[in-house]
Amino acid sequence: MDWSRIDRYAKSLIKEAGHRIRISFYQHIDIETKADANDLVTNIDREIEQFFISHIKRDFPGHSILGEEGFGDEVNSLKGVVWMLDPIDGTMNFIHQKRNFAISLGIYSDGIGMLGYIYDVMRDEFYNAFRGEGAYLNDERIPALRKANLEEAVIGVNASWVAPNRYVDHEKMAELIHTCRGTRSFGSAAIEIAYVATGRVDAYISMRLAPWDIAGGMIIASEVGAVASNLEGKPANLLGQDTFIIANPALHGRILHDFIRLKDRT
Amino acid sequence: MDWSRIDRYAKSLIKEAGHRIRISFYQHIDIETKADANDLVTNIDREIEQFFISHIKRDFPGHSILGEEGFGDEVNSLKGVVWMLDPIDGTMNFIHQKRNFAISLGIYSDGIGMLGYIYDVMRDEFYNAFRGEGAYLNDERIPALRKANLEEAVIGVNASWVAPNRYVDHEKMAELIHTCRGTRSFGSAAIEIAYVATGRVDAYISMRLAPWDIAGGMIIASEVGAVASNLEGKPANLLGQDTFIIANPALHGRILHDFIRLKDRT
Numbered sequence: 001m002d003w004s005r006i007d008r009y010a011k012s013l014i015k016e017a018g019h020r021i022r023i024s025f026y027q028h029i030d031i032e033t034k035a036d037a038n039d040l041v042t043n044i045d046r047e048i049e050q051f052f053i054s055h056i057k058r059d060f061p062g063h064s065i066l067g068e069e070g071f072g073d074e075v076n077s078l079k080g081v082v083w084m085l086d087p088i089d090g091t092m093n094f095i096h097q098k099r100n101f102a103i104s105l106g107i108y109s110d111g112i113g114m115l116g117y118i119y120d121v122m123r124d125e126f127y128n129a130f131r132g133e134g135a136y137l138n139d140e141r142i143p144a145l146r147k148a149n150l151e152e153a154v155i156g157v158n159a160s161w162v163a164p165n166r167y168v169d170h171e172k173m174a175e176l177i178h179t180c181r182g183t184r185s186f187g188s189a190a191i192e193i194a195y196v197a198t199g200r201v202d203a204y205i206s207m208r209l210a211p212w213d214i215a216g217g218m219i220i221a222s223e224v225g226a227v228a229s230n231l232e233g234k235p236a237n238l239l240g241q242d243t244f245i246i247a248n249p250a251l252h253g254r255i256l257h258d259f260i261r262l263k264d265r266t
Numbered sequence: 267m268d269w270s271r272i273d274r275y276a277k278s279l280i281k282e283a284g285h286r287i288r289i290s291f292y293q294h295i296d297i298e299t300k301a302d303a304n305d306l307v308t309n310i311d312r313e314i315e316q317f318f319i320s321h322i323k324r325d326f327p328g329h330s331i332l333g334e335e336g337f338g339d340e341v342n343s344l345k346g347v348v349w350m351l352d353p354i355d356g357t358m359n360f361i362h363q364k365r366n367f368a369i370s371l372g373i374y375s376d377g378i379g380m381l382g383y384i385y386d387v388m389r390d391e392f393y394n395a396f397r398g399e400g401a402y403l404n405d406e407r408i409p410a411l412r413k414a415n416l417e418e419a420v421i422g423v424n425a426s427w428v429a430p431n432r433y434v435d436h437e438k439m440a441e442l443i444h445t446c447r448g449t450r451s452f453g454s455a456a457i458e459i460a461y462v463a464t465g466r467v468d469a470y471i472s473m474r475l476a477p478w479d480i481a482g483g484m485i486i487a488s489e490v491g492a493v494a495s496n497l498e499g500k501p502a503n504l505l506g507q508d509t510f511i512i513a514n515p516a517l518h519g520r521i522l523h524d525f526i527r528l529k530d531r532t
Contacts (some may be wrong), residue, residue: 036415038447092448097466123389151303154362159425159449163440174429181304182358183425186449198361214458 001081006060007115007130013055014103017048017120018045021088021103022153031095040091045069048087048103056187068212078238079264084215088135098122102182104190106215107239116219118190127194127220135197135223145225147203148248150180151253154231156192156204158185167207167243168231169261176259189244193217196226196246203255211238218246231260267347273381273396273415279321280369281311283314284332284387287354287369297361302422308359311335314353314369322349333468334478341513342456344377356454370456372481374471374504384456393486401463401489411491414468414514416521422458422470424451433473433509434497435527442525455510462492462512469513469521473497476506483532484512493518499528 021044030043049069056065063081065072066088075082083105088094090101099122107115116135117179118127127142129135135142155176177183186192186200190213192204197220212235218228228236231243231254243262247255287310296309309443314334322331329347333339334355340347349371354360356367365388373381384393384399393403395401401408421442428439443449450456450467456479458470463486480502484494494502497509511527514522 009494059478092420097461099466123268154358154453159423159428159443162425162428163443177425177429182453183451184423185449186454187420187448187450199363 086212091188113219147250153202190212197221255264352478355456368456379485413516419468455479
């Protein structure tokens with residue numbers, strides 16, 4: 001497999017998709033809801049996903065594609081090469097803010113993350129990684145993470161997970177909030193993972209993410225030493241929706257052990 | 267009073283201060299804590315405030331200056347012309363992220379907001395307003411806010427205020443979180459107020475802000491119809507630390523009435 005060629009190809013597709021998204025602000029954007037009233041999708045999410053899929057299917061016919069908007073393949077196993085794509089991660093921000101959303105793409109080979117990309121379109125910040133070769137932001141090497149300290153850490157966590165919820169004991173989450181230095185919530189998992197990779201926040205926690213939200217970011221963040229898992233401490237789920245944490249290596253175990261109490265949801 | 271001259275002067279100072287902050291990343295940054303371990307200040311916050319104050323004192327000797335870092339005047343009344351300055355709003359972001367902080371300045375005449383500025387330094391986004399003349403982002407007019415609907419609103423609120431706290435009933439805050447479409451937290455009051463003014467978020471709530479955090483933003487946001495107050499519904503406090511809400515005009519009353527239950531702190 002010529003991964004360098006795939007890397008150049010993917011970069012070029014993502015850059016063109018970013019351009020298409022930027023010019024979409026001059027068109028009409030249709031907003032629809034999906035599973036629930038706050039799960040939004042637009043014609044632009046769909047068009048961008050179709051743009052990716054039509055190219056990848058033509059040029060890499062043996063590869064599978066798992067896309068948020070469902071135009072890709074039904075992916076039930078990680079065998080072979082799988083592209084995991086979120087054409088617009090942070091659709092609510094795309095609609096409300098016209099910023100703070102990203103294109104997220106991870107390319108896996110038999111379940112191993114080979115190439116990861118996050119493109120913060122409106123900031124024109126392109127994060128990428130090639131397995132074992134380090135992570136980059138706009139072609140500048142991202143340094144390995146230095147050990148963080150929880151008391152001085154900034155954590156990406158949405159207020160929803162500190163309110164009563166069906167996933168975790170929210171009182172333990174409140175303890176975490178009171179222990180760390182501060183919390184932030186940007187509304188795009190891909191951007192929050194990019195922030196962990198660059199040390200701008202020290203951990204990011206969510207109760208409900210899909211493979212396409214995390215696939216690209218995990219490859220990037222692991223190159224600088226960040227540790228990812230679901231909230232049971234098992235490998236992050238690339239085949240279905242699950243809880244998720246990605247953190248500075250000095251914080252991952254402590255947060256899981258001291259502050260996460262999963263509710264029994266069976 | 268030649269307010270147009272003061273406007274040109276203030277803009278120019280802020281732009282130069284932004285430049286000084288950007289180049290400060292190539293220098294050593296000393297970090298200290300203030301009132302509590304998470305209330306941070308750096309030598310750059312101090313240098314930037316002194317830069318402002320030395321110029322304003324020289325060129326407008328009759329004006330008072332209230333600055334976050336304490337190099338200005340002791341301001342106990344809003345008589346005369348008062349400049350309210352936060353040289354770096356979002357110091358924690360300045361330190362941890364090198365982005366998502368702002369210079370915030372409001373100029374008041376006998377308590378009336380005349381000129382407001384928020385400069386998101388790293389995005390190079392300059393928001394400003396001249397009383398009665400509308401609000402601008404990089405010299406483009408910001409349109410008046412359209413009525414928002416709470417069920418489709420995005421609210422800026424930090425997870426701390428949804429965790430148990432000494433200011434408000436956190437269970438009612440959790441209800442608010444569950445009623446609106448989503449929440450965000452960027453970690454700079456000035457930037458969050460700028461987001462309200464541009465309709466990117468529909469409300470911003472905090473339990474503990476100082477006059478310099480809100481002075482510039484209130485002038486900008488009021489030009490597009492946003493409504494500000496403390497959480498009792500009284501005018502926002504320009505002389506001391508207080509609770510704060512700024513919101514789309516269709517949401518301000520409903521949030522206060524239905525979701526804010528202040529604790530008795532006497």
